[in-house]
Amino acid sequence: MTTLSNPTLGLLIEIADQAERFGVLEVETLLMRADLQRQDFRPDRYYRGNIQTTQGLMRYWVNGAREIALEGNIEARRALLAFARLILEKTLTTKGPQLPGWVDDPSGALLGALSEALLADGYDLRWEGVVIAGDWEEREIGCYRLAPTDATPAPLGLEISxxxxxxxxxxxxxxxxxxxxxxxxxxxxxxxxxxxxxxxxxxxxxxxxxxxxxxxxxxxxxxxxxxxxxxxxxxxxxxxxxxxxxxxxxxxxxxxxxxxxxxxxxxxxxxxxxxxxxxxxxxxxxxxx
CATH class of the missing domain: 1.20.120 (Four Helix Bundle (Hemerythrin (Met), subunit A))
Incomplete structure (x- = not known):
């Protein structure tokens, strides 16, 4: 595993954008938490997107970090993984039929595509949640997390295979x-x-x-x-x-x-x-x- 692929990162950005939970300020905070807004992560090539939008801002820093990660930079790889975890923790917080309304169907078209893309990258998308009893029905809350499918060559934060x-x-x-x-x-x-x-x-x-x-x-x-x-x-x-x-x-x-x-x-x-x-x-x- 080197780093997350473009299809995976594109789906994560699309999920964050469609979840309608992130304005530009929220994205700024998310990028800060993931430690993506670093001078050495700025993309080398000319960037055509509008960084005043949420998608454009995420793409700018994600693309820059991915360029560095492909060169073997561990900190850039960690930052991209942190970005992915934060997107999952803040958007996909219910499971099954209770997925957010922007997901196309109960099985989750975007979620299914993301799961396949992550498997290709060497990560398993798995749910961690608890069932909460409500007045009318039970609901399961929690979040999706990433687990490497291969043994990690070195410990990376809280990763577990x-x-x-x-x-x-x-x-x-x-x-x-x-x-x-x-x-x-x-x-x-x-x-x-x-x-x-x-x-x-x-x-x-x-x-x-x-x-x-x-x-x-x-x-x-x-x-x-x-x-x-x-x-x-x-x-x-x-x-x-x-x-x-x-x-x-x-x-x-x-x-x-x-x-x-x-x-x-x-x-x-x-x-x-x-x-x-x-x-x-x-x-x-x-x-x-």
């Missing part, structure tokens, strides 16, 4: 601890340690899912990954051609070059992180809570 959020919500605390250990190992160039923790992450996850969803009886001994995977596939709870073969193959591949110094490198550890992260998210979708 979508996988970590899913594991925490299910109470899979040991799986989460192993995964975070693997992320820490990869971030700190401890590649053999990261590989070992990734293997443990996947083994713990497939065993927990097999127990919770397929009636698998977990043995008291360690090393139950192969048995859990075979139980799910042989019981047709995950078909061979619909992910079973992939899971079995990945499990076999990550047995080698594990927690042994000198037998792995950064590229292999990064590949394992991507594969285990993607496979874990696939399994959690396949076996919903």
């Amino acid at each position: 979508a996988l970590e959020a899913d594991l925490a919500s299910r109470g899979y605390t040991t799986v989460l601890e192993h995964y975070r250990d693997a992320v820490h190992g990869l971030t700190n160039s401890k590649y053999a340690s990261a590989n070992g923790d990734l293997r443990t992450t996947l083994e713990d996850l497939v065993t927990r899912l097999a127990v919770d969803h397929t009636g698998f009886a977990r043995p008291t001994r360690a090393n139950t990954g192969s048995e859990a995977i075979n139980h799910m596939i042989n019981g047709n709870r995950i078909r061979e051609r619909d992910g079973g073969a992939m899971l079995r193959g990945l499990w076999q591949m990550i047995q080698t070059n594990g927690p042994h110094p000198g037998q792995t490198d950064a590229d292999e550890a990064r590949w394992r992180m991507q594969m285990v992260t993607a496979t874990a998210r696939f399994l959690l979708r396949h076996f919903p809570a």
